[in-house]
Amino acid sequence: MSEAGLVVMKRFEERTVVVTGGSTGLGLGTAERFVAEGATVYLVGRRQAELDVAVARLGPSAVAVRADVTVNDDLDRLYATLAERDGQVDVVVANAGAPSFGTIDSYTGEELDASYALNLRGVAFTVQKALPLMPEGGSIVLVSSIEGERGSPGLGAYAAMKAAQQSxxxxxxxxxxxxxxxxxxxxxxxxYTPAFEDAGVSREQAESVIPLIPAGRLGLESEIAASIAFLASEDASFVNGANLVVDGGQTEIV
Structure with missing residues (x-):
């Protein structure tokens, strides 16, 4: 099989992969990559309609599980379903998350709690509850952000959560x-993914950062998906505890 003119290897045949936030955007692009490489992929998301569209796009190797990663009972149900159907999970991609906006003089407790629940606590329990089903040699990839290493005004809380994921x-x-x-x-x-649209950010606004990116363009979902698949694969067998920056060089000059 080929994607963008490149041969896609079958590195994940007979492997089971969980992708949270998997119904749209980077999560869906990542799930598509794993399916192309032979995996059975569990797509986790909160909106059933989007999950149904995603599974129709990906085919029989995709399994939709409606779950909110901030709700432990939902995560228990996800892994109970997986255990019954496949018995183990080889790869977990903790992708569910969303930006929160506000400066130090405008935070509210509710906003900070919601960001923590989704971007940090949800990630921790997504991983913790997968571990009983993970064999030796399994792989976990946390989807952080370049904001975890930056100080962009208005993104402080979100950046803190993303830095914590790297830690x-x-x-x-x-x-x-x-x-x-x-x-x-x-x-x-x-x-540029649906998350930008949900946050009210237009493509034109997102593209305003292009002059700061040495690659001269925004990234593609497929490029992030390929990088995640690399980290999860045996090609990265000696890569552990790392944070892979995939940003076209932006953080190197800004």
Missing amino acids: MARTWANELRERRIRVNAISPGVV
Whole structure:
């Protein structure tokens, strides 16, 4: 099979992959990549209609599970379903998340709690509850952001959560070393996805950062998906506790 003129390897045949936030955007692009490489992929999202569209697009190798990662009962149901159908999970991509906007003088407790619940607590329990089903040699990828290493005004709370994800990847890689489960983070740059539209950011507004990107353009969902698949694969067998920045060079000059 080919994608954008490149041969797509079958590195995940007979493997089971969980992708949270998998019904649209980067999550769906990532799920599509894993399906192309032979995996059975569990798409996790909160909106059933979007999940149904995603599964119709990906075909029989995709399984939709409506779940909110901030609700532990939902995560328990996800992994119970997976255990019954497939018995184990080889790869977890903790992608569910969303930006929160506000400056230090405007935060509310409700906004900070909601950002924490989705971007940090939800990630932690997505991983924790997968571990009983993960064999030796499994792989976990946390989808962070370049904002975790920046100080962009208005994104402080979100950036803090994304920086914490990078820290958790390093710590969990150490904690899971005896089981040979690798844990890495990936920090995408600007990729225009439905999350931007949901936040009221137009494509033109997103493209205003292009002069700051040495690659001269925004990223593509397929480029982030390929990087995630690399981190999850045996091609990255000696990559552990890392944060892979995929941003066209933006953070190198800004």
